Amino acid sequence: MATLIALAGLPGTGKTTIARLVAQARPAVFLRIDEIEAVLRVEDERRDIGPLGYQIAAALAVSNLKTGQDVIVDCVNPWPLTRAMFADAATHAAAAFLSVEIICSNTDLHRGRIESRVSDIGKGHAEPDWQAVIDRDYTPWREADVCLDTAKLSPEAAAKRILSALCA
Template sequence: MARLIAFAGLPGVGKTTIGRRVAQCRPAVFLRVDEIEAVLRIDDPHRDIGPLGYEIAAAVAASNLKIGQDVVIDCVNPWPLTRAMFEEAAKSARAGFLGVEILCSDAASHRVRIETRVSDIVKGHVQPGWQGVLDRDYVPWSEAVLHIDTARMSAEAAAARILASLSGVS
């Protein structure tokens, strides 16, 4: 059975690094909402795209799940509404679903990550600064199956933990 692994967490906590490792090890389709949204903004950088990037990711995820491909969704996934969108995509494809919340409990370390990282998205994406991360509207995901703190666990260990937990996901 195919599985959708949906990440949630503030910018800079390590979602992309962990998600790529999980996708490479499965193997799985890796969908990064920042990249989808960047393409949507290329011609109009100030365009309000609302939930469109998330909707596109959920639709592409469902298509891949239906043909038996595992999917990793990398995005902030800030609210119950967005999380339900991905859970519904898995359900519609008769696939398993694993919610994973990533956080960094060490604020100083998190800030350094935000202030020193270099974007690998060439056009259409602006990374938030530290204040933007602090001001982000984000609801903690208490219902997520896994909660991973990257202040206490390396990306490699986090990916291994996620992969190990997939045996119980249906």
């Protein structure tokens, strides 16, 4: 059965690195909300796109899940509302759902990651600074199936934990 793996976590926690490792190992379709949103903002980087990036990712997830492909969604996924969008997508596609929250409990490490980031996304995307990260409206995902702390786990170890949860 195909599985939708929905990640959640603040910028700089390691979601994209981990998602890529899981997508390569599984293999799975890799949907990165930042890239979708960058395309939506290419003409105006300040454009308010609301939930459109998430809605597009959820629709693409359903299409790929229905073909039997696993899908990993890489996004901040900050609220129960956005998380439910992906759970509903899995249900709609008759697929399994794995929820994963990624945190970085070491503030200095997390801040260092944010301040040293180099974006690999082109026009339409701006990396947040540390103040934007700490000011972000984000609700911890306490009921996530898997919670990973990248202050304590390497990206490879975190990816292995997700892959193990998929096999359980």
